[in-house]
Amino acid sequence: MIQIEGIKKTYEIGKESYEVLKGIDLTINEGEFIAIMGPSGSGKSTLLNLLGGLDQADIGNIQVNHAKLQDMSEKERTLFRRKNIGFVFQNYQLLPNMTVEENIAFPMHADRLPKASIQTTVTNLIQSTKLEGKEKNYPSQLSGGQQQRVSIARALSMEPKLVLADEPTGNLDRKMGTEILRLLSSLHQDQKLTIIMVTHDMYAASFANRIILLKDGMIESDIKQAEGGDQNAMASIITKLNS
Ligand SMILES: Nc1ncnc2c1ncn2[C@@H]1O[C@H](COP(=O)(O)OP(=O)(O)OP(=O)(O)O)[C@@H](O)[C@H]1O
Ligand SMILES: [Mg+2]
Structure with a gap:
């Protein structure tokens, strides 16, 4: 699905x-x-x-779904992104003046999808991310975990095959973080x-099937772990992280 070659x-900054x-x-x-x-x-x-x-990238090739990102214009990349990739960020990046349903619907409106199909998708996503009853809330009227669920629902609205998440539990306590990790995990499985x-x-990494460790701009290790966590693999990653 993704092929990265020789990326630099x-x-x-200044000189x-x-x-x-x-x-x-x-x-x-x-x-x-x-992870x-x-x-x-x-x-x-x-x-x-x-x-x-x-x-x-300055040098190297990145292919996502056989599309070469480096050969695309800015405009083509934007379109490709909207249709193929869902993004989730540490700080949710919701639009503060839009309600939960409006935030989730935003990428679909940008893509000019028919109103009826947008409404159906929003209803389904509200259900699958357990946000029933919060449709008319603004982001400031939600807990951190709920805001992250809205951002995941928004990420899924264009039905991407690929979701990229940067520290999705970074601002959440353990309980809310676990909810988000379970949601990601179930989306991955279902x-x-x-x-x-x-x-x-x-x-958080223990929910993943494969852990890639970056150090000083290079891949230090790349470990596949069995479903449910492999204690030896985890121990070896912890050692490397701390060294
Ligand atoms: N737009 C930018 N201009 C200049 N330097 C940048 C820019 N973005 C990132 N960097 C630098 O590149 C390095 C790597 O940044 P990056 O954000 O990828 O790190 P990270 O591994 O995600 O770190 P963290 O865990 O703190 O989020 C950092 O030293 C950062 O200062
Ligand atoms: Mg970072």
Whole structure:
């Protein structure tokens, strides 16, 4: 589903240049649930943004569903993103002046889908993310966990096969975080969604089937774990994270 070859990314700040990604090769298959871990500043968000076409690599190729992101114009990438990829962020990024249902419907309105089909999809998503009764609430009238559920519903509104989540539980306590992880996990299992989640948290990563560890702009390790968690694999990742 995703093929990454020789990705390099450098940021220039004034006269200084800083190489964030130093050559990443990675293949991600349909239906994987991946956690990307690594120290702060190791390039996790940068990699996720490149995968989602939010930013461009300096060197290398990224293919998502056989489409070459680097060959697309800005406009083509925006369209591709809207139709193929759902984004979930640590700080939810909901529109404060829109209600729950309006936030969820937003990408579908942007895509000019028929009103009736938008309403059906919103109703279904409200149900699957357990937001019944909150349809008319504004984001400020929701708990953090509920806001993240709205953002997941919005991410799913265009029926993407791929969801990219950057620290989706980063602002949540353990209980709400667990709810979100269970929701992602059930979407992965029931709808065969491919999920790539950046996280600092070993507990969050334990929900994934594969853990990729970034360090200094390179892949330090890439471990597949059995469903339900593989204690040895986890222990080895914890050791590497702390070294
Ligand atoms: N737009 C930018 N311009 C300049 N430097 C940037 C930019 N975006 C990120 N960086 C730098 O690139 C490095 C990697 O950033 P990135 O956000 O990918 O790290 P991260 O692994 O997601 O960290 P964290 O866990 O703190 O979110 C950091 O040193 C950061 O300062
Ligand atoms: Mg980050």
